[in-house]
Amino acid sequence: MSGDLAILAGRGAMPRALAEAYPQALCVAFDGVETDLPRAGAQHGFEAFGALLDDLKARGITRLVLAGGVGRPPLDPGAFDPFMQALAPRLLAALQGGDDALVRLVISVFEEADFAVIGAHELLPDLTAAAGLLAGTEPDEAARADITRGREILAALSPLDVGQSAVVDTGIALGIETQQGTDAMLRFVAETPANLRGTGGVLVKRPKLGQDLRVDMPAIGPETVRGAAKAGLRGIAIAAGQVVLIEREALIAAAQEAGLFLLAEAP
Amino acid sequence: MSGDLAILAGRGAMPRALAEAYPQALCVAFDGVETDLPRAGAQHGFEAFGALLDDLKARGITRLVLAGGVGRPPLDPGAFDPFMQALAPRLLAALQGGDDALVRLVISVFEEADFAVIGAHELLPDLTAAAGLLAGTEPDEAARADITRGREILAALSPLDVGQSAVVDTGIALGIETQQGTDAMLRFVAETPANLRGTGGVLVKRPKLGQDLRVDMPAIGPETVRGAAKAGLRGIAIAAGQVVLIEREALIAAAQEAGLFLLAEAP
Numbered sequence: 369m370s371g372d373l374a375i376l377a378g379r380g381a382m383p384r385a386l387a388e389a390y391p392q393a394l395c396v397a398f399d400g401v402e403t404d405l406p407r408a409g410a411q412h413g414f415e416a417f418g419a420l421l422d423d424l425k426a427r428g429i430t431r432l433v434l435a436g437g438v439g440r441p442p443l444d445p446g447a448f449d450p451f452m453q454a455l456a457p458r459l460l461a462a463l464q465g466g467d468d469a470l471v472r473l474v475i476s477v478f479e480e481a482d483f484a485v486i487g488a489h490e491l492l493p494d495l496t497a498a499a500g501l502l503a504g505t506e507p508d509e510a511a512r513a514d515i516t517r518g519r520e521i522l523a524a525l526s527p528l529d530v531g532q533s534a535v536v537d538t539g540i541a542l543g544i545e546t547q548q549g550t551d552a553m554l555r556f557v558a559e560t561p562a563n564l565r566g567t568g569g570v571l572v573k574r575p576k577l578g579q580d581l582r583v584d585m586p587a588i589g590p591e592t593v594r595g596a597a598k599a600g601l602r603g604i605a606i607a608a609g610q611v612v613l614i615e616r617e618a619l620i621a622a623a624q625e626a627g628l629f630l631l632a633e634a635p
Numbered sequence: 636m637s638g639d640l641a642i643l644a645g646r647g648a649m650p651r652a653l654a655e656a657y658p659q660a661l662c663v664a665f666d667g668v669e670t671d672l673p674r675a676g677a678q679h680g681f682e683a684f685g686a687l688l689d690d691l692k693a694r695g696i697t698r699l700v701l702a703g704g705v706g707r708p709p710l711d712p713g714a715f716d717p718f719m720q721a722l723a724p725r726l727l728a729a730l731q732g733g734d735d736a737l738v739r740l741v742i743s744v745f746e747e748a749d750f751a752v753i754g755a756h757e758l759l760p761d762l763t764a765a766a767g768l769l770a771g772t773e774p775d776e777a778a779r780a781d782i783t784r785g786r787e788i789l790a791a792l793s794p795l796d797v798g799q800s801a802v803v804d805t806g807i808a809l810g811i812e813t814q815q816g817t818d819a820m821l822r823f824v825a826e827t828p829a830n831l832r833g834t835g836g837v838l839v840k841r842p843k844l845g846q847d848l849r850v851d852m853p854a855i856g857p858e859t860v861r862g863a864a865k866a867g868l869r870g871i872a873i874a875a876g877q878v879v880l881i882e883r884e885a886l887i888a889a890a891q892e893a894g895l896f897l898l899a900e901a902p
Contacts, residue, residue: 440833530811535813539730540814544811548823548826548827559819
């Protein structure tokens with residue numbers, strides 16, 4: 369039974385995947401956040417966070433999962449309930465940091481209210497990949513070098529709470545993920561003039577070093593593969609056990625069809 | 636007199652600015668590299684680098700300036716002259732690194748052939764800005780914080796030879812420059828959905844830490860300002876003395892008109 373579980377739904381495919389795997393769980397949507405859920409549940413606004421906590425308790429919820437990012441929904445301080453008014457100073461401080469800082473605050477607030485916040489990867493262990501080649505042919509030396517460079521770029525940015533993915537083509541960085549997400553970055557890379565391109569390139573996607581995977585788990589899906597193919601890449605390298613595979617079979621089929629390798633590397 | 640000077644012309648506004656300031660200098664264009672020059676000069680292909688060196692010597696050239704980047708023009712190894720064939724191993728090694736590694740190799744090759752390679756900023760000292768506010772009103776605390784964060788991002792990436800500019804909006808990175816350049820990044824930022832935006836944001840542009848300014852000097856121009864305005868930014872922060880101002884008056888006028896601040900900070 370999962371009647372004590374609430375899925376706090378953000379963007380992307382994660383809310384639906386979780387809601388389908390946990391049919392008893394309460395789905396919670398938020399004003400101003402587009403989401404994709406298979407069934408109705410509760411609807412809340414971030415301005416009335418106190419009401420959200422009360423509602424969850426009244427429904428007997430004890431465990432929460434944050435499913436997908438919510439970006440920075442517009443907040444109307446004039447509409448803050450007393451709970452949010454009291455939270456305002458911590459909220460302001462978190463807003464100075466990256467997105468993770470904000471979600472870490474949200475996790476703290478839930479934990480202080482005695483909810484257990486669990487990671488999507490704990491609820492859906494099959495969603496991530498074991499180390500190994502999932503599709504395509506083993507990356508050659510050039511692709512391996514691009515993967516290494518992509519990992520170096522992400523590692524350098526990790527302490528700044530920036531970057532969950534990067535594209536490197538023949539030694540040259542063509543894309544570093546910012547707030548707009550992986551798909552937007554891949555569209556940007558696809559527009560790169562041919563004279564700035566190398567021989568293909570790879571997408572590297574992994575959590576930030578030390579990232580709390582309950583915060584916002586990196587994910588790839590068939591759309592990511594199609595975006596990578598349109599961007600002329602040769603493959604995708606992810607961190608084993610730490611990147612969610614959305615629609616795993618369709619994803620792997622898409623990679624095979626596009627001739628892309630999909631490699632899960634040890635974290 | 637500047638008859639001993641050759642301007643090796645890449646992309647952007649730098650070749651024209653140098654050629655106009657040094658009317659006696661030889662303009663050298665390259666096959667496969669779009670450039671903007673006010674007069675004809677020599678035309679060469681990268682495959683025949685030996686012929687280029689010979690031609691420059693025959694014309695009495697002793698000083699060279701690399702004006703603007705050349706990206707990665709397609710090279711046909713089958714067309715390599717003996718000089719390029721001998722250079723191939725070093726070229727391959729440099730190609731594994733960032734763009735700077737490649738241009739550093741080119742500088743070394745010119746220096747080994749007894750040319751002096753000088754920086755555009757040495758030839759056009761007025762092209763950079765002294766520390767201070769060039770346009771607009773002093774950035775407020777939020778803009779200052781975004782500038783600091785942008786500088787941190789660029790500093791983190793410097794050892795990897797990546798990133799000459801970044802956009803940060805209310806603490807969140809919206810763009811990190813890759814091979815496609817600043818203008819492409821600003822167009823990308825301009826497309827950011829409103830719900831992922833903060834209250835404005837800034838463009839930070841500076842050389843990489845320890846960057847050889849003869850390699851590829853960062854530059855901003857009226858186009859940069861217009862791109863920043865279209866991206867909804869509040870201002871631009873550059874490094875004093877290290878970033879070229881293309882069409883300085885038009886640039887400052889464009890910033891004033893768009894209501895953007897333009898701040899030159901001590902390196």
